[in-house]
Amino acid sequence: MSVNPWIITAVILVIAIAVLAFLYYKGSKMQKQQAEQKSKLVDAAQQATILVIDKKRMPLIDSGLPQAVLDQTPKRARRAKVPVVKAKIGPKVMSLIADEDVYDLIPVKAEVKAMISGIYITSINNFRKAPVPEPEKKGFVAKIRKKADKAQENIDAAKVKQEKAKKDRKKK
Structure with missing residues (x-):
């Protein structure tokens, strides 16, 4: 009994079309859910002034977020790296997740x-950099010049002392 290759091709094609249709349906449903969640986040967002201490991408487990957040996330997503911002909001230092x-x-x-919804930073309105003095970059010549200036100051100070000592001797 031989099976016609056209029949096998047709069956595979029907299965592929069914899988693609299912994925399209599921994807559009997930997009709608995501848009809904995004609108809820925007509605619940509040403006707050925060001082950003540090930011880095790290796994959710190591991020320092509350245990309740870790318990709610699926196990497969706990190892995913997320953008974490450590910030001071009022007197509290908190770990936040940024968009x-x-x-x-x-x-x-x-x-x-920033606009914050729970522990999620949704947007930034404006920012002001904290004044941090830049360290001077010193080249080889600048270092030598500085040492020479210090040496010259020491020599000048020694000359002043000698002249003062001479004046004291003349007065006696």
């Missing part, structure tokens, strides 16, 4: 006015 689009815009060691 992917906003994460790159957040300056470190700066005061930021």
Whole structure:
């Protein structure tokens, strides 16, 4: 009994079309859910002034977020790296999760006015960098010049002492 190759091809094609249709349906349903969740986040967001201490991408487990957040996330998502921002909000230092689009815009060691929904930073309104003095970059010649200036100051101070000692001797 031989099976016609056209029949096998047709069966595979029907199965592939059914799988693609299922994935399309599931994807559109997930997009609607995501849009709904995004609108809820925006509605619940509040503006807050935060001082950003540190930011980095790290696994959710090591992020320092509350245990309740870790318990609610699926196990497969706990190892995924998320953009975590450690910030001071009022007197409290908290770990927050930033939106992917906003994460790159957040300056470190700066005061930021941000829209926060729970522990999620949704957007940044404006920011003001904290004054941090830049260390001077010194080249070889600058280092030698500085040493020479110090040496010259020491020589000048010694000459002043000698002249003062001479004047004291003349007065006696």
